[in-house]
Amino acid sequence: MAKKPRATQSNTVTIHDQKLHRGEGSELHQFAEAGQPILTTAQGGPVADDQNSLRIGARGPIVVDDFHFREKIFHFDHERIPERVVHARGYGAHGFFETHQSLAAYTKADLFQRPGERTPAFVRFSTVAGNKGSADLARDVRGFAVKLYTQEGNWDLVGNNIPVFFIQDAIKFPDLIHAAKQEPDRAFPQAQTAHDNFWDFISLTPESMNMIMWIMSDRTIPRSFRFMEGFGVHTFRLVNAKEESTFVKFHWKPKLGLQSVAWNEAVKINGADPDFHRRDLWQSIQSGNFPEWELQVQLFDQDFADSFDFDVLDPTKIIPEEILPPQPVGRLVLDRMPDNFFAETEQVAFMTQNVPPGIDFSNDPLLQGRNFSYLDTQLKRLGGPNFTHLPINAPKCPFAHFQQDGHMAMRNPVGRVNYQPNSFGEGPRESAVKGYRHFPAEEQGTKARLRPESFADHYSQARQFYISQTSAEQRHIAAAFTFELAKVQTSAIRERIVSHLLNIDETLASTVAHKLGFQSMPKPADAAVPTRQDLHPSPALSIVERGPKRFEGRKLGILVTDGVDAQLLNGLAAAITKEKAVFELIAPKVGGVTASDGTWVEAHHMIDGGPSVLFDAVALLTSSAAMDDLVKEATARDFVADAFQHCKFIGYHQSALPLLEKTGIADALDEGVWMLPGDEGLAAFVVELGKLRVWGREPSVKLGKA
Ligand code: HDE
DSSP, X not given: OOSTHXXXXXXXXXXXXXXXXXXXXXXXXXXXXXXXXXXXXXXXXXXXXXXXXXXXXTTSOXXXXXXXXXXXXXXXXXXXXXXXXXXXXXXXXXXXXXXXXXXXXXXXXXXXXXXXXEEEEEEEEEESSSOTTSOTTOSOOEEEEEEEXXXXXXXXXXXXXXXXXXXXXXXXXXXXXXXXXXXXXXXXXXXXXXXXXXXXXXXXXXXXXXXXXHHTSGGGSBSOGGGOXXXXXXXXXXXXXXXXXXXXXXEEEETXXXXXXXXXXXXXXXXXXXXXXXXXXXXXXXXXXXXXXXXXXXXXXXXXXXXXXXXXXXXXXXXXXXXXXXXXEEXXXXXXXXXXXXXXXXXXXXXXXXXXXXEEEOOOHHXXXXXXXXXXXXXXXXSSTTGGGSTTTSOSSOOXXXXXXXXXXOOOOOSSOXXXXXXXXXXXXXXXXXXXXXXXXOOOOOOSOOOOGGGOOOSHHHHHHXXXXXXXXXXXXXXXXXXXXXXXXXXXXXXXXXXXXXXTOHHHHHHHHHHTXXXXXXXXXXXXXXXXXXXXXXXXXXXXXXXXXXXXXXXXEEEEOTTOOHHHHHHHHHHHHHTTOEEEEEEXXXXXXXXXXXXXXXXXXXXXXXXXXXXXXXXXXXXXXXXXXXXXXXXXXXXXHHHHHTTBOEEEOGGGHHHHHHHTOGGGOOTTEEESSTTTHHHHHHXXXXXXXXXXXXXXXXXXXX
């Protein structure tokens, strides 16, 4: 039987209340007997009436005998577990990692031995500061946590979409996070760093300057999880079968290139679709467009580490790819959404200390601190030590140990023996050959609370990041600093940040100071080490330089009206599909429109619910007859104005000219605004879309010339 009758059924049940309690041929029973399973309590007892609690008389009190009611409400009351203290809002998917190049020379880790080998994977992306229900497009670092279910146990590479971090020592993590999250007395702002506490802490923490440049760049407003890089951040070790160690940094590179949104776009997306990133991942996986990343490794030895300009143990520094080119190892593909968000994405427990034999840690103090933290956090969040019994956390390789009992134990040792050594020859034993052996690094030194001198340069790489950006990206960084600091009420904090910026780039500092209305410039911040001017720009640090070459994987929003030229619409739809991109139709009414050939075209959105910020480019396939009404729609004008302001490509049917005029852009049409089908044809338009943005337009849009 179809699901729909349930609602009707429940009404019927309410009306026939008395009849049900007597159990006389209740309709619920008829329903269940017609093919659906019978509803039961968690103990398996069949339920006769799930609509009314047990009471004395129709208007009398509820009685404690109602074990079904008690159990149902009890369970509901306990549905929530503590959200993650950081990275609370996240979204995950299943997939696999496929090794392409054997890394056997560097590591004995089983998953890297054989080209072609696939390892099951689960990945969770997240924002850091916001609570579970916050919006996707907050300006924030994105978590990029990968669990690989290897044949030698789970390997968790718990990374971010930015290769550096704010702090050099894990002991500062609670301070950083307290300052970044909502202020404790007022509980706002949520999911935002644009407030006094955050910038106060940052202004007093010069080691965060490199990270701050990344945070103020468009890296923190990615267009999609699918178009961002992931980084292991720390230096790790690979250890091979001869027990030789090589240092390594891990990078995930998205196959479809990097892409971010504009800040003004992010602000609007958060209102139009707070689940923008979730929906994007869901839609692409459900439609078979599986996101893919290449795993690349930067490998180096102690000699390189000794000769490198910065300390490889300092997590606020990168090793530029131009100095140490990363090598491809394999690919990560996400091809399946979880069956249940809570069971998998919420309960997945990532832990940096989960490493297989052949992968080891370096002395990065942040990494070592993390290795402490992640086990604790799972105990608190998941309520007991048996969280590895949850299917999402359980290894997918054979495992055997004597850990037993505890809350929710689902697998206890079988048999008499639960210890070793034992004289019965029962149970698992350790293996000196196959077991994990920590790299026998020689360590010595004085026990003290120390920070190495080699961690002291806080500005040089921040400067290098800035000078590696295109001019559009540099403008965005200046605008982001201005936006954030304009929300800071304490002027001394604003000044302190500008004093740091003076050590990074004077033009950036003065632009920000000017926009904030400073009367005079502060002095540059005291620097332990002067900023190096000799570091070369690293194009790998620019999103625009690492953008896609094609429109593949992107989304075109097509605004249609009654009378839309059917041939043009079909042609554009075909060209977009051929490009492996997708399109959605936006219409004055969500039902749809009648095309020029009389066919009915269903729309995906009404204009109000489908603003152009949700799309990578737009097309206006209107008709003259519909124009009078359309130009009067504020949402239609916003659709065009925003697309133009956000430097997007716009294709239009000539009938849409009045809409361009009403929007005030008819005089400003540039190479990004195409009349369709145009002389060059639709295929040429779609090729052009691969550029994603007309950055040359941006200065004029900002000056309000348009
Ligand atoms: Fe985390 N971090 N972190 N972190 N982190 C957590 O673990 C912590 C750091 C990262 O999708 C927590 O299960 C400390 C760097 C991701 O479930 C917690 C320090 C990087 C996720 C924790 C750091 C990360 C977390 C909270 C300073 C990038 C989400 C919930 C030393 C390389 C994983 C949880 C998921 C989550 C501690 C710094 C990435 C409290 C103490 C650096 C992607 O254990």
